[in-house]
Amino acid sequence: MNGDASSPAPGSNAREFDVVVFGVTGFVGELTARYLAEHAPTGTRVALAGRSETKLAATRKRLPARAHDWPLIVADSSSPASLDAMVARTRVICTTVGPYLRYGEALVVAAASAGTDYVDLTGEAPFVHFSINKAHETAVATGARIVHSCGFDSVPSDLGVYLLYNKIADDKAGELTDTTFVVKSFKGGISGGTFDSVRVIAEQSRDAETRRLLLNPHSLSGEPGNTPRVSMSSEPSDMTMISAKKVDPSMRGTLAPFFMAASNTRIVRRTDALLNNPYGKDFRYAETMSVGQVPGVSTLIAGVVAVGTGVFLGAMSFGPTRKLLDRLLPKPGEGPSVKVREKGSFVTETYTTTTTGRRYRSQMRMKGDPGYKATAIMLGESALTLALERDRLSSLTGVLTPAAAMGDVLANRLRAAGATLDAVELT
Incomplete structure (x- = not known):
């Protein structure tokens, strides 16, 4: 999306850069940098960061001409001093360096300490939990917005419910009750980085405390050091x-x-908790995907999916089978061809019934492979939202979520970038 006349001018504060893309030599990192080169407003100050200056320079050459004079920053996740120096130079750090449990902890602490806004692609709940405990209070004190999960995980989910809430509130139709997210269509692949995150979570799930965290439906809903203790049956x-x-x-x-x-x-x-539980005291949330409308056939396929998911996660936690899967699954930094990415798409719908009995549905649809092209758009627009539209955002700071941090502003930017986002009452 290009900026509009009412957006704050790029370069309007003392930081050297508006956005630094960290991990740009990886597949999704390069896609995100390419998106910024093609769509960021004129004058937006962008730098490219990673471990190897040689690889950074090679990546920059592959980007559109506009990016060829973007500065390069050498920084390494294993060097806190290099991370501190990097985040001090920018308004927003946009990182694709995962798995975040393995490589992200020092960076999120550095960003919070420097008062630098931060966006990532994590789908790792234990990492977000770490971030809450170690960075939230610091970020609140410095005014930083630490925003996790700004790709296909979890922008469609988070904005889907947020848009429902706004529509229902505007209609004065009560509060949300049972709410279900449905992946109606998904055409594309899952990134190697996502699989690498699953590997790390599977390894860490051997620890009893991590298992309790993974099984707790409200593990991210609390304040630092205060994880809510709820039963699995509460959601x-x-x-x-x-x-x-x-x-x-x-x-x-x-x-x-x-x-x-x-x-x-x-x-x-966590969005509901950060916004002081506006979704309602009876709000319960589930996520599903459509596998057809024929009752018997869809039940069979859904059963296979449920069993297959369980088997896959179990196999990823067991050394010998994980080694076999590692040979077959995409590797971090790998991805599909341009043709495949362009042919991809997704449609998600979120349904709820309110306390007054009225039914609502929100929808998000985008063209482009969900795990690659669409994710790069969502991450790029999230970074631009924080860098260029701070005056339009809420006053919330700390460890946040896409909807709590950026809400309507991000939704509008994504619409301008070609996404469909809406919420309607059903009759």
């Missing part, structure tokens, strides 16, 4: 199969579990 299971009719009378078949529910649902619940 729908992340591995649930749901009759589509129970979600909305217009739907048919059985809905399968969505493989990123364990991360996305917790981001959505």
Whole structure:
């Protein structure tokens, strides 16, 4: 999206850069830098960062001509001093360096300490939990916005519920109750970085405390050092199969579990907590995906998905099978061709019934491979939102979520970038 006349001028504060893209030599990092080169407003100050100056220079050469004079910054996740120096130079640090549990902890602390806004692509709930405990209070004190999960995980989920809430509030139709996110279509691949994050989470799940965190539906809803203690039954299971009719009378078949529910649902619940629980005291949230509308067939497929997801996660936590899967799955830094990325797309819908009995649905749809092209757009626009539109954002600071930090401003930028986002009452 290009800026408009009312956006704050790029370069309007004392920082040297508006956005630094860290991890630009990786596949999604390069896609994000390319998106900024093609769509950031004229005058936006961007720098490219990574471990190797040689690789950074090679990446820069592949970008559009506009990026060829962007400065290069050498920084390494294992060198806190280099991270401190990097974040001190920019308004926003945009990082694709994952798995974040392995490589992200020092950077999020550095950004919070420097008062630098931060966006990432993490789908790792334990990493967000670390960030809350170690960086939230510092970020509040310095005025930093630390915004996790700004790609396909978890922007469609988070904005989907947020848009529903806004529409229902405008209609004075009560509060949200049972709310279900449905991936209606998904054409594209899952990034190697996502699989690498699953590897790390699977390894860490051997630890009893990490398992408790992963199983707690409200593990990200609390303040630093105060994780809510709730039972798994307080929210729908992340591995649930749901009759589509129970979600909305217009739907048919059985809905399968969505493989990123364990991360996305917790981001959505944190948004509700950060905004002082406006979604309602009876708000409960689940994520699913459509596998067809024929009752018997969709039930069978949904069952296979549920079992297959469980088997996959188990295999990833077991050394010998993980080594076999590592040979087959995409590697971090790898990705599909331009043609494949362009052919991708997704459609997500979120349904709820309010306390007054009225039914609503929000929708988000985008062209482009969800894990690559669409994610690069969402991450790039998130970085630009924080860098260029601070005056339009809420006063919230600390460890935030996409909807809590950027809400309507991000939604509008994504619409201008070609996404469809809306919320309607169903009759």
